Amino acid sequence: MIKKIWPLILLLSSALILVFVTGLITAIAITNGGEKSQEEIPAPPENIQTEPSSAAKNILVLGDSIGYGVGDEPDMGIGKRYAALIDSEETIEVTNLSVSGATSADLAALVEAPENEAFIAAADLIIISIGGNDLTGIQSEDVLSLDMAFQETFNTYQKNLDATLNRIRNLNPEAQIALIGLNNPYSELDVQNSQNLLEWNYKTGLIAAAGLKTAYIPTYDQFKDHLETYLAADQFHPSSIGYQVIAEELDRVLNGID
Amino acid sequence: MDTLVLNVSHISKSIKKKEIIKDISFQLRKGEVLGFLGPNGAGKSTTLRMLVGLSRPSAGTISICGHSIRDDYVKAMAHVGCIIEGPDLYDYMSGYKNLELLGSMSKHVTQAAIDQAVTLVGMENRIHDKVRIYSMGMKQRIGLAQALIHKPDLLILDEPTNGLDPQGIHEFREIVKSLAKDTGISVLISSHLISEVQLMCDRVCIINNGMIVQDGTVTDMLSTGEIVWVLNDPIKGQKILSENFNLASLLNEHNELIAAIDLKVLPQINATFITAGLELHTVYAKNKTLEDLFLSVTNQRTIQ
Amino acid sequence: MLILIRNEVTKLLLKKKLILIIGLLIIFITLLSYGQQYTYEKNIDRFENFSGAGTYDWKSLATQRLNDLENRLDSPYIPDSGIASTEIEIRQLRYFIENDINPITPSAVKFSVDFVEQGISLLIPLIIVILAADLVSGEFSTGTIKVLLTRAVPRWKILLSKLIALILMTTLVVLIIGILSVLISYLFFRQWGFNEPVATGFSLIDGQLNADSVILVTRFQYSLLIYSLTWYVSIVIAAITLLISILVENTATAIGVLMAALIGGQFLQFFLSDWAIVKFFFVTNLDLTRYLTGSYQPIGGMSLNFSIITLGLWGLLSLMIGFMVFNRKDVLV
Numbered sequence A: 001m002i003k004k005i006w007p008l009i010l011l012l013s014s015a016l017i018l019v020f021v022t023g024l025i026t027a028i029a030i031t032n033g034g035e036k037s038q039e040e041i042p043a044p045p046e047n048i049q050t051e052p053s054s055a056a057k058n059i060l061v062l063g064d065s066i067g068y069g070v071g072d073e074p075d076m077g078i079g080k081r082y083a084a085l086i087d088s089e090e091t092i093e094v095t096n097l098s099v100s101g102a103t104s105a106d107l108a109a110l111v112e113a114p115e116n117e118a119f120i121a122a123a124d125l126i127i128i129s130i131g132g133n134d135l136t137g138i139q140s141e142d143v144l145s146l147d148m149a150f151q152e153t154f155n156t157y158q159k160n161l162d163a164t165l166n167r168i169r170n171l172n173p174e175a176q177i178a179l180i181g182l183n184n185p186y187s188e189l190d191v192q193n194s195q196n197l198l199e200w201n202y203k204t205g206l207i208a209a210a211g212l213k214t215a216y217i218p219t220y221d222q223f224k225d226h227l228e229t230y231l232a233a234d235q236f237h238p239s240s241i242g243y244q245v246i247a248e249e250l251d252r253v254l255n256g257i258d
Numbered sequence B: 001m002d003t004l005v006l007n008v009s010h011i012s013k014s015i016k017k018k019e020i021i022k023d024i025s026f027q028l029r030k031g032e033v034l035g036f037l038g039p040n041g042a043g044k045s046t047t048l049r050m051l052v053g054l055s056r057p058s059a060g061t062i063s064i065c066g067h068s069i070r071d072d073y074v075k076a077m078a079h080v081g082c083i084i085e086g087p088d089l090y091d092y093m094s095g096y097k098n099l100e101l102l103g104s105m106s107k108h109v110t111q112a113a114i115d116q117a118v119t120l121v122g123m124e125n126r127i128h129d130k131v132r133i134y135s136m137g138m139k140q141r142i143g144l145a146q147a148l149i150h151k152p153d154l155l156i157l158d159e160p161t162n163g164l165d166p167q168g169i170h171e172f173r174e175i176v177k178s179l180a181k182d183t184g185i186s187v188l189i190s191s192h193l194i195s196e197v198q199l200m201c202d203r204v205c206i207i208n209n210g211m212i213v214q215d216g217t218v219t220d221m222l223s224t225g226e227i228v229w230v231l232n233d234p235i236k237g238q239k240i241l242s243e244n245f246n247l248a249s250l251l252n253e254h255n256e257l258i259a260a261i262d263l264k265v266l267p268q269i270n271a272t273f274i275t276a277g278l279e280l281h282t283v284y285a286k287n288k289t290l291e292d293l294f295l296s297v298t299n300q301r302t303i304q
Numbered sequence C: 001m002l003i004l005i006r007n008e009v010t011k012l013l014l015k016k017k018l019i020l021i022i023g024l025l026i027i028f029i030t031l032l033s034y035g036q037q038y039t040y041e042k043n044i045d046r047f048e049n050f051s052g053a054g055t056y057d058w059k060s061l062a063t064q065r066l067n068d069l070e071n072r073l074d075s076p077y078i079p080d081s082g083i084a085s086t087e088i089e090i091r092q093l094r095y096f097i098e099n100d101i102n103p104i105t106p107s108a109v110k111f112s113v114d115f116v117e118q119g120i121s122l123l124i125p126l127i128i129v130i131l132a133a134d135l136v137s138g139e140f141s142t143g144t145i146k147v148l149l150t151r152a153v154p155r156w157k158i159l160l161s162k163l164i165a166l167i168l169m170t171t172l173v174v175l176i177i178g179i180l181s182v183l184i185s186y187l188f189f190r191q192w193g194f195n196e197p198v199a200t201g202f203s204l205i206d207g208q209l210n211a212d213s214v215i216l217v218t219r220f221q222y223s224l225l226i227y228s229l230t231w232y233v234s235i236v237i238a239a240i241t242l243l244i245s246i247l248v249e250n251t252a253t254a255i256g257v258l259m260a261a262l263i264g265g266q267f268l269q270f271f272l273s274d275w276a277i278v279k280f281f282f283v284t285n286l287d288l289t290r291y292l293t294g295s296y297q298p299i300g301g302m303s304l305n306f307s308i309i310t311l312g313l314w315g316l317l318s319l320m321i322g323f324m325v326f327n328r329k330d331v332l333v
């Protein structure tokens, strides 16, 4: 019996050994691939302006899709709308480094990146919209662990936000910073989420209060009863009107009512 | 020289600083059956282990059919078949599978050779059963077969009759004798059973405390050179011996006359006794028993 | 030589080790697949209750995420380092959406990878120990070493044949683990999952996860990588087990020593991870598969290369000592 299956065992095992050795080498190659390409391409990305403009007033927008202006008319967003609002005689240059889908960790990494230093240092006003994507991350957790997950997510968020603000302050002690609060596109659906969101906003407000020249821009109440009009077709991002509302709120907080 | 199948010269072995074998030398010729006799713990198994390369002597050389076991291990071992301390077999296989597996490790072991060995040890009927269920004697038989399948020139057997019934011992003896006679195989058998050695072996080495204390043919070793006469008047016989032949003699407890003589003069002495009118009942050569010899040379009560 | 190897394989097979191992694996895999299936169903239930709508709509969540990621790629300001990993996530999400597979659905191949990833530092080494621990010590304790070593075959050849037979059988055992875990878990999950895309190729540079070289492979290719690493670990464990088996002359002791090493090693790693020398211990380096998913660095300075080299050295050293000891050992049983 064994004499008959012996050639089979020998062949099968030998073939498998070849496969496994190949797999092993591949695994090593794949894992080591990163270090090589790391050495090869530390060059700054081309599609970013390498020099900030020397305009009299610079606005820098950082953060996620809301900072980027998803849902707004092309080439607008909070920064541009605010610039239009304050109606200054000076030329206002708006730079938008927001990344759709960015989380607080992404933002912390972004402000660390050397290629972004110059923009941060040159800005007079830095508008930050962040946190929405951190929070959607825990949307699918079940009820029991939701609270814990929320706490954990907020702690991470807070850490990242602190790091971001510190970094900005290091590069630019003078700039005004504005943190855009979260609105709640899910408001009618469930209470638990709304409570979490309010808590989130409240705590973000506390962070803002602790920093010099750092403002918190509330949007929750402004949006609450006007979701139809203030939200874009995707029922998630603000519409053009929504962005305008945020920009006006920003104006009101920073400059008061004339 | 080429008839020397095994040449052991001056081997010693120490285990854990204790010298177990002390400078042993002996030879074994083609076709010879050598008994290795010694009490428990004498060092028989230890010596045999060194002969088959299971352990290394601390000093000395061993060669088998002219090949040094140290320098030419493979060639030397090709001539050896052995059982060392019990028939150890793979008990999860059948006896046949064991023989096949072990046979495949030597060159030119054919199916026929295996079958022949199985028949020789009388195991044809149970050979395909698992070794696990064999009796001790059956294992011994397979053990012997396993030592024979590659047709060795030297068979080294350590207490091979352990566990065999009288019938088995007898068969075993016949097998060994006929192997030695017919195929010219040399056999080295260790044992502490005197009768076994006496019946089977041409030559005996008695080993005690790791030393060889006697080495010679069985007949030489046992003969005392003494003659025993049973006479109606042993005193008169004694007188005749001293007066006519100038021989010292003595009487034993049975009133038998004993004297050490040159065998050439025995007929003359007998004739003189008869002419002197003595009744000569029996004359015989006095032999030591091997047991006497064994006990006298291994005179010890405790195992060392 | 081939005959010697065949003999050794025969012994291994007739000892019914393989059957014992297969039995153990079947029990483990069945329990774990059942457990995973159970947890999965529980989770789905919870989601459904939570969303209130009755059905749990993973698809819209995934689509939402996909849109976000795509927008993010469009941004001119996205740092280069993020592009690769974003693209990969997009491709993964697309696959799941297009094939209508919920990413959290368990599949047979995924389970089989999980199984060895979990088992690589204890269960699989133990299985190899079962296979190999009595390879030499067993021959000593039954005395068969005497009939084995009194043939006209040099000792190193006998040990080499044992080693090769062990490597062959270890390889088969790894294959058996793969086949059993896929087949049994398929019975539970009804989902092969061979083509699911998986991201791999992360590396840790200066303590930062680097995703530049991350590539997307199918779950099947990924499982080949994982099993290759498992195989390597198994071979090293086999070599070490062989050494212990030569040294101790007693199977129970051999198994004991190795169990102590494996379990003690985990403790060592747990309590003394600050102590640099711990990373040179073989047990600390067993968890090779974790390096493929990137986030793993049990003790500073460890990497896949480091672990593979360390394990390799352990294996080679074991074999060298093993051959030396076996060659000059006095057989006194």
Ligand SMILES: Nc1ncnc2c1ncn2[C@@H]1O[C@H](COP(=O)(O)OP(=O)(O)OP(=O)(O)O)[C@@H](O)[C@H]1O
Pocket: B015, B016, B020, B038, B039, B040, B041, B042, B043, B044, B045, B046, B047, B192, B304, C332
């Ligand atoms: N592994 C060992 N370690 C230490 N001493 C040993 C070892 N093996 C044997 N000895 C000692 O060597 C001596 C000889 O042992 P050996 O087995 O050769 O005796 P033996 O003549 O075969 O006895 P027996 O007739 O009982 O089989 C004994 O005193 C024994 O205690």
Ligand SMILES: [Mg+2]
Pocket: B044, B045, B046, B085, B158
């Ligand atoms: Mg003995």
